[in-house]
Amino acid sequence: MSRIGLFRTLVIVGLVGLIEVLCRTGVIDNFTMPPPSRIAKDLQHIVVTGKFNAAIAKTLSSAAIAFAAAVVAGIVAGVLFHSTPRLRRALDPIFATYYAIPVLAFYPLLIIIFGLGDVPKIIIAFMLGVVAVILNTLNGLDRVPPVLAKTARVARLGRVGTALKVTLPSAAPYVLTGVKFAVAYALIGIIGSEFVMSTDGVGFEIAFAYNNFDNATMYPLILLVMIVSIAVNLVLTFWEKRLLIRRGLR
Amino acid sequence: MSEQHDLTAHVGLRGVTKVFRGADGAPSVHALGPIDLDLRRGEFFAVVGPSGCGKSTLLEVLAGLSQVSEGNVLIEGKPVGGDIMDGVGVVFQEDACLPWLTVYDNIAFGLMQTDTSRAEIATRVESALTMTGLSGFAGSYPAQLSGGMRQRVCIARTLVLQPRLILLDEPFGALDQQTRLLMGEELLRLWRATGATIFLITHALDEAAMLADRIGIMSARPGRLLEILETGWSRDRDSRLVETAEFGAVTARLWQVLRGESMKSINRDGARA
């Protein structure tokens, strides 16, 4: 491990150790937070008994649907906007302020329209992710060297052929950045909606445990969410980096 | 180890050597020296040399921006350590104008750090603006100026500190040939007006030949002084000097000494790449 990595591990271990000591000595009372070792043990118990497997499956499948929809729609829309510059320039100011809007604020409205079920959650997660995919696809397409477009013309590829065989592969590393965001946003959107108001899923279980003062469930589930989202991000970041290095972009 | 310093000199270098220690097992690079050199008070001294010969390192050592590995540097009898000495001004090749300040504030920047009174600052900045031909641009931002004018701002910023020694590192390197000739003329004018000692690093042989009283010719890395050429120009020279036969002779002599060194330097760089 590099020295930086070692030091980073030490910082994290030290922090967890400090919380452990504070919890054990009663500076942080157990009603507020159980010691980290306890949380880890509870998480182990949850995983072994499979008590929340249904909730986890629910959350992950909803996130997967939202993610897939965001990626497909985002790439298609990105290609479309890129090929119609006038439309794109009209959309630019809207995209620029898009992420300033609290998308989750639409959740109550969606519940009223679609009822309290999976649809509002998936729409929220989709809304969060799709614009990130669009913006990164546009960025990638902007960076396609003009000579590649000429090559496609020389090879007599049509519009669709050019997009599928030349421009999108060339833009792939940047599109992947958008895909990475879409994963994070899908999880944030689904878990966030479940958490605010829902009848199932990991987010709901955390909220339910909070309302019932059930720290033995709440803390391990929070830890699980953190671990999963950080792991997913690390994998995608690693993949993204490798792609960029292979292309000589980093 | 080093010889005795000449105490009448403005700047004295004795056995100045710079070795860059390689990080994590990379080999060390002997960049410079040993160099012995005395600058006379009020002279215009230029240094030419092949690329990568350590010219800029030499200037950084004089400025106190970089520490010597061996030897010592005295300015006005005081040893240069890791700090900028009193009465020393530096102008860099890169655009060092601070883009968030107006021309006026850029020029006043260094003075503001001293306890000079507001009124005195205003007087000095005004006079520096006039001297560098920037009078109409006090309120402009650097982004609104051409490259040549931005470099004038940097020179003016140094002048207001009334330095006795001015170090210039390729100050006109980023400018076109004609602008360079005119800027050189201006620099000569400022040199006469201020009476400061000037130490100029350049890669342009004609620039050195036109501007300097003496020209130090450096070898390929590790940079040493091969020869010091006296030009013998009068103090009130200007760019029309380039029309004369003597100017041609000086430039020719510079290239005669440098040609072999430049080839060494190019072949080495080529082999590395």
Next chain:
Amino acid sequence: MKAESANWVGTIWITVGLLVLWQAAYLIVGDLALRSPLQTVAFAYELLRKPSFAPHLVETGKAFAAALAIATAMGLVIGITLGLSKPAGEVFEPMLVALYSIPKVTLYPILLLMFGLGISAKIAFGALHGFIPVALFTINAVRNVKPIYLKTGRVMRLGRAAMVAKVVFPAAVPEIFTGLRIGFSLTMIGTVLGEMFASQKGLGHLLMNAIGLHNVDLIMAITLMLVVFAAGMSSVLLMIDRRLHRRV
């Protein structure tokens, strides 16, 4: 920034198009789940004049302002510190990035247990969202200050404090402002989200309450207010942001 000029006429057309879509959706779905744009605006106006609404607006405003102040101060201090020290930056920056990408909602119960159900928990949650972009952008801004400016500062014999105040900070301001702009948005999202989950006051609380009461007017009016405020403020900040970046 793009070389092509903006197509503002097109932007207005798209906005109009969205309003038309809204109106069409209302005509299809009907009164049960939607209100028309005009009805929503009218109800929002009524709401703003109601004395019973003011305390909620003030509560959210106060929580947001406090959270923003904390997020900005924390973000700047952390960002400048980590930006100036290379090893510290390398150790802590990836941790901030990780924190940025996780669903922070799930951390809210912990804040509630720490601060209790009240304005402090909301403020903490808003600040938790907002300080990260400010810190991340500040780290990069400070790191990317051109070395020539630092050299100039040294030549002008600036001390460490003066170097930060007179060179590093002003050179980094455009990038830092971008971080502040994003921090502003995220702080607002965090504050409202906190209110939506558990709160007894504020716009987010009203929004969740309205679901139970099936008060479509209230839901649409508050959603509209939040969107208009967020988009409006963000546009203003974006304009300032672009001006600052044009300087160089």
